[in-house]
Amino acid sequence: MQVFLWLVLFGLAHLGEGRVAFAQSPPVDSLIETKVSPYLLLDRGLQYRITKSINSMYNFDFETAERDFRVIAYQYPEHPLPEFLMALAYWWRIEVDVTNEKYDDIFLNYLDRANEKAERLYDQDPTNKEAAFFLAAGYGFKGRLLAERKSWTKAAWAGKNALKYMELSRGEEEFNPELLLGDALFNYFAEWIPENYPLLKPVLALFPKGDKVLGLQQLEQVASNAFYTRIEAMYFLFRLYASEEKKPYEALRISSYLHEKFPNNPYFHRSYARHLYTVGRWMEAVEESEEILKRIDEGWVGYESNSGRHAAFYLGQFEEKIGNREKAKYYYLKTVSYGEESESQESGYYLHALVQLGQIALEENQNKLAKEYFKKVKKYAKRKHPAHQAARDFIKKNKL
Structure with a gap:
């Protein structure tokens, strides 16, 4: 795992899958209750409408997902959500093989457009928690890719912006499950990095202390309760359980769920095969x-x-x-x-x-x-x- 990814991972990663049943997820009825919100992100009706579209994206049916995202862009032309969703669709194309850079430019272009719209909303109203939320997510994702490309200075700058806007987006109770992902990743990696890279201890002395146990508990909480960051929490959980925590059966538990829910997602598919192989379930791995x-x-x-x-x-x-x-x-x-x-x-x-x-x-x-x-x-x-x-x-x- 990249040492410097921690600079950006706690920024806010990408939108989760919507109405997924995992652990103690809220029932469907609670998700489609009508509730008036000043923020599009918290519009229960929209969440219910885009669930199928986001599911399609995670299942690598990009044609269906992106057609629906374009409809949202037509309905909400000044909102960052549609461009952000399009960026996510390209992130998943990258995620399959992060060494392949052919989607980098289009991914970054969609993120930049989403950030520009979020910045306009934020400039109009600095108390707009939703604008800050999207800026945190946008900079977090940009930093994540830049870290993969070993552009450490640019990645650190993006991570710093992500953290700033994450703090500014606090205060809206319904955003809390989504923001908890950032706290979880920071808690885990702020303790993990000095354990594995002692030379970085002086740098980390400038930050609050981490807590790996709490970080994992928070990731499980996000995986159970969040709407937008649920799948990202699961993604980090099975990676951490498989590698750092040496809990292969926990990794298998999550990757099995994700492969069953999104059977055409090649990243989840190969992760499921890997965890079957790791625990010795040979025939299923084969x-x-x-x-x-x-x-x-x-x-x-x-x-x-x-x-x-x-x-x-x-x-x-x-x-x-x-x-x-x-x-x-x-x-x-x-x-x-x-x-x-x-x-x-x-x-x-x-x-x-x-x-x-x-x-x-x-x-x-x-x-x-x-x-x-x-x-x-x-x-x-x-x-x-x-x-x-x-x-x-x-x-x-x-x-x-």
Whole structure:
């Protein structure tokens, strides 16, 4: 996880999915109760109307979602919501493979337009909590992408603006579940970063202390009660449970729900397959991985080499586990091919697939081929990476 993402993640991320049943979600009737609000964001009728559209976006039916977003833009031409929703649709295209920059410009253009409209609303009325909310979300998202692109100074500036507007948007009780996401991420990462990067402690001394346990509790609360930031909270929860918290079954619980709710979302699909693989539910992991590869071959929206690299590796592991060496080689080679297609040669699955191919080559007395695989690992892996260590050990032990 990027060290500097914390600068922007607590800004406010993206809109959640609307009327999702998760944990203790409010019943449908409570969501469609008529309630007069000065803010479009809190209009229950609009929330109910756009639920299907936002669901379509999360399910990668962008054509349906964006058509509906354009209708909202026609109805509310001066409001930032439509442009923000369009930006979200492009964020999800980016999320599938964040190394691919082809959607960056259009995503940032929609965010800038949303921010411009929010700024006009804010200039007209500095007490407008909704305008501040959108500015916090817009700058938070911009910073998030800039951090992925390693534009640290610009990311920090965007994160600072996100935090400023998040504070200004406080005071409207119904915004509180959405704003809690920012507090949750700050609480978690403000403690996590000095634990993992002690050199940053002097910088963090300027900020309030964090609390990882509280941060996770707040994320669960947002996942249960928020309307707009619910799915983003789930996204961070399963990532944190899977990697930092070492709670794979909790990660599986959430990714299973998300894949069931949005079965055509490739990011949720491959995350579900990964968590099945992690907990040893092999047959289900195989089934989902085979489906991912099938969808790539059929050209499903968002299914590409990055997802293929994950799925092929899980299948290679399974075939090797059951002693099917030829099929294991086939899937490891597909992992390598997908990794090179997406220029992900430094990724763990790519490197470990090469290690496995080298080991199989040794077992088949193809020492020259094995040496080629191990040399490629050493070329792309950092010296401290486990794959680099494994490659060095195999070369030394077998005198390659």
